[in-house]
Amino acid sequence: MPNVGMGMRGGPQPAPTKKEKPKNIGLTLRRIGQYLLRFRGKLINVLLATAGASLLTLAAPYLIGVAIDKFMTSGSHRGLLTVCMLLFIAYAGSAVLTWLQQRLVVSVSQLTVKEMRSDLFARLQMLPIRFFDSKTNGELMSRTTNDVENVSGTLNQSVTQLLSSVIMLIGSLAIMLSLNVWLTLLSMVTIPLVLLFTKKVAGFTRRFFSSQQQHLGELNGFIEETVSGQKVIRVYRREKRSTEEFDVMNKRLTDTSIKAQIYSGVTGPFMNVFNNLSFALIAAIGGWMAFNGFTTVGVIVSFLNYSKQFQRPLNELANQFNLLQSAVASAERVFEIIDTETEYEGDGRKPLTECSGHVRFHGVTFGYRKDQPILKDVSLEAKPGQTFALVGPTGAGKTTIINLLTRFYDIEQGKITIDGFDLRELDRNSVRRQLGIVLQDAYVFSDTIRENLRYGRADATDAEVEQAAKLANAHSFISKLQNGYDTVLSAGGTNLSHGQRQLLTIARAILANPSILILDEATSSIDTVTEMQIQAAMRELMKGRTSFIIAHRLSTIREADQILCIVDGEIREQGTHEELLEQGGFYNELYNSQTNSA
Numbered sequence: 001m002p003n004v005g006m007g008m009r010g011g012p013q014p015a016p017t018k019k020e021k022p023k024n025i026g027l028t029l030r031r032i033g034q035y036l037l038r039f040r041g042k043l044i045n046v047l048l049a050t051a052g053a054s055l056l057t058l059a060a061p062y063l064i065g066v067a068i069d070k071f072m073t074s075g076s077h078r079g080l081l082t083v084c085m086l087l088f089i090a091y092a093g094s095a096v097l098t099w100l101q102q103r104l105v106v107s108v109s110q111l112t113v114k115e116m117r118s119d120l121f122a123r124l125q126m127l128p129i130r131f132f133d134s135k136t137n138g139e140l141m142s143r144t145t146n147d148v149e150n151v152s153g154t155l156n157q158s159v160t161q162l163l164s165s166v167i168m169l170i171g172s173l174a175i176m177l178s179l180n181v182w183l184t185l186l187s188m189v190t191i192p193l194v195l196l197f198t199k200k201v202a203g204f205t206r207r208f209f210s211s212q213q214q215h216l217g218e219l220n221g222f223i224e225e226t227v228s229g230q231k232v233i234r235v236y237r238r239e240k241r242s243t244e245e246f247d248v249m250n251k252r253l254t255d256t257s258i259k260a261q262i263y264s265g266v267t268g269p270f271m272n273v274f275n276n277l278s279f280a281l282i283a284a285i286g287g288w289m290a291f292n293g294f295t296t297v298g299v300i301v302s303f304l305n306y307s308k309q310f311q312r313p314l315n316e317l318a319n320q321f322n323l324l325q326s327a328v329a330s331a332e333r334v335f336e337i338i339d340t341e342t343e344y345e346g347d348g349r350k351p352l353t354e355c356s357g358h359v360r361f362h363g364v365t366f367g368y369r370k371d372q373p374i375l376k377d378v379s380l381e382a383k384p385g386q387t388f389a390l391v392g393p394t395g396a397g398k399t400t401i402i403n404l405l406t407r408f409y410d411i412e413q414g415k416i417t418i419d420g421f422d423l424r425e426l427d428r429n430s431v432r433r434q435l436g437i438v439l440q441d442a443y444v445f446s447d448t449i450r451e452n453l454r455y456g457r458a459d460a461t462d463a464e465v466e467q468a469a470k471l472a473n474a475h476s477f478i479s480k481l482q483n484g485y486d487t488v489l490s491a492g493g494t495n496l497s498h499g500q501r502q503l504l505t506i507a508r509a510i511l512a513n514p515s516i517l518i519l520d521e522a523t524s525s526i527d528t529v530t531e532m533q534i535q536a537a538m539r540e541l542m543k544g545r546t547s548f549i550i551a552h553r554l555s556t557i558r559e560a561d562q563i564l565c566i567v568d569g570e571i572r573e574q575g576t577h578e579e580l581l582e583q584g585g586f587y588n589e590l591y592n593s594q595t596n597s598a
Helices: 024-070 080-124 129-133 137-179 180-189 191-228 231-235 240-265 265-289 297-338 398-405 428-432 451-454 464-471 475-481 497-513 528-542 578-585 587-598
Strands: 359-366 375-382 388-390 413-418 435-440 516-520 544-551 562-567 569-575
Touching: 024 137, 024 297, 080 137, 137 180, 137 297, 137 359, 180 240, 180 265, 180 297, 191 231, 191 240, 191 297, 240 297, 265 297, 265 562, 297 435, 359 398, 359 497, 375 398, 375 413, 375 475, 398 451, 398 516, 398 544, 413 528, 428 562, 435 497, 451 464, 464 475, 464 497, 475 528, 497 528, 562 587, 569 578, 569 587
Parallel strands: 388 544, 388 562, 435 516, 516 544
Antiparallel strands: 359 375, 359 413, 562 569
């Protein structure tokens, strides 16, 4: 069901975007890990391939040291060819296993992101309309695309790097200790500096990456808004102003991105300084030890290689940790939506299997904000088969009544019942299954006309689809299209006129065969001739159904059983068309003003 909370008259306005608060990085990483563990088999293969490649890489420096001590310094070359062959196998095997692990990790990361994206989209379908009031479409698009892709890219790079770095660290440390304990301790002198520096930089990078994703979402929302509103922008000559606003937002995103990348990129050069310092110390002291007979040249050569291999994982872990800041910021934004309470949590479970359409509002008070009530102690009773028309000025609360009846929002005070059952105790889906809604903003989907009409009743036959279209006076224009009912509509139905889209939504409601019908200015975008044609069909449709009609054109509701005049959230007048004219009040003035204007 389309989002009607933001676009409907009298509805709430989006709240300003709040600045994101830092969250628990450990918890976020654990949740990403839970997604990864859904593919344990592939992940184990990645681990085995990574372990194999790392162990072969660890074997190479040891073989080099053996070759130096046994064959080069001794002058004997017997067995050197064997060592060289083993060295070749180690390097070649490491390369093959590295290629294999990359193939496997791409599969794991993409499947993981697929699951995350599916969970995110599924959650979006279940969130209350109130949630969408507080978020712009661009921000939500940014979370479902940019943020998810950011997580995907980091997983592709980081999973094998982290596994490989851990194995290389442990393996290098173990071999270094076996070769020379004192040189091992010497190589660790710079490690506290590395950890302190990484921790300091990580705080900045995470904050800036989080801001970067937030500003990107805001920019996407602005772009979508301006592209959708091009006609208004051109008419009111706001091109320059829109460009200036875009430049401000673009600069804000650019400045934040530069800071994020600078802090992220500064780690590498500083880590090289620490590495070179450690390497120089080991080379100098190791050379002195070899000169004085405390160790061999081969051990020193092997140790220098292992020292590099020990420092390199530290560098990679530091770099990957900075990359993870961006992924964690994106993942937090995704999990924020996934963790949002759906409108079905705590929902009533009593199904509304049969509905006569008896609707009552008992002293209902409601506001989109608690301090600004829209409806004030509203009570009404629509008996089965009755037609209720809601009239009144914009913002009076007409659409809000519809929003509450459809349970797009839940009331704060009072009670709404359908056939005597409290609406809050009923299953939402079973209630909405009894509703047919035609909104002023006719919304169709990028699918065939036939499937658009079946949207509320997927099992309808082709004959039933065509019959509904005929009742709504849509069959004639559909038949003239090149592919008829199989015509594929463009995004938003822009290849049809607004009036034609409205006719399709009316036909869709007819086909759904609801017990309660809601028409929100359903004929406002249809010409007078077409309106007269569909009025008869609408009267047939409303027979035996409880109907609520929101109308500004009073000529369309003269035959309503009850007309409610809503003013400032209260029912000011109620009665039939004739009764309200006789009262000479608000309705009489409104009707006369429209009649005189016509």
